[in-house]
Amino acid sequence: MRESENIAGLLALQPDYIGFIFYPGSKRYMDRELPDIDFGKTLKTGVFVNETIENVLNTTKKYQLDVLQLHGSESPRYCQTLKEKSYLIIKVFSVGNKFDFKQCHPYEDVTDLFLFDTKGKLPGGNGQVFNWDILAGYDLKIPFLLSGGIGLEHLSNIKSFEHPKLAGVDVNSEFEIRPGYKNINKLKTFFHEIRS
Secondary structure, eight states, X not given: OOOHHHHHXXXXXXXXXXXXXXXXXXXXXXXXXXXXXXXXXXXXXXXXXXXXXXXXXXXXXXXXXXXXXXXXOOOHHHHHHHHTTTOEEEEEEEEOSOOOGGGGGGXXXXXSEEEEEEOOSSSSOOOOOXXXXXXXXXXXXXXXXXXXXXXXXXXXXXXXXXXXXXXXXXXXXXXXEETTEEOHHHHHHHHHHHHO
């Protein structure tokens, strides 16, 4: 998200997190200042892909981010370095037809949340849903967010999906009018239904 009135519209719905993409290869790349508005309890989340720690810290300071979402091949040591700076860390894993949760083990003590997204050509924003049944094999202590092409048509599936470590859902492309600009009316419907 980049435009002031669109950000304000989303904040009115009181999401837990609001994401800003700091990956230059993304069509949603954040290339401007944040508006001077009250974010309330919504956590400002910076999304990075294999960025240098120095650049992550500089960006985090500039935008006063609360959460760092790491979408690349960042190592456990990389995550630990940032977590030691008192930021909340979300580590993203791309899920295909199969997934070995053993690759998540080294991140258990250096991450606050995992996010499981659909494996695709891009590091996020592929707009595809993966087979959530795969998550039945997840038994680590870290809660996770469910992501990957989630739209209004998935509401009933989300409500019926049960897992003790599910912490929430991450939505993006299915609620966009154009890259980086959200459809607030669709999100309002989604939030109402998911919270009821």
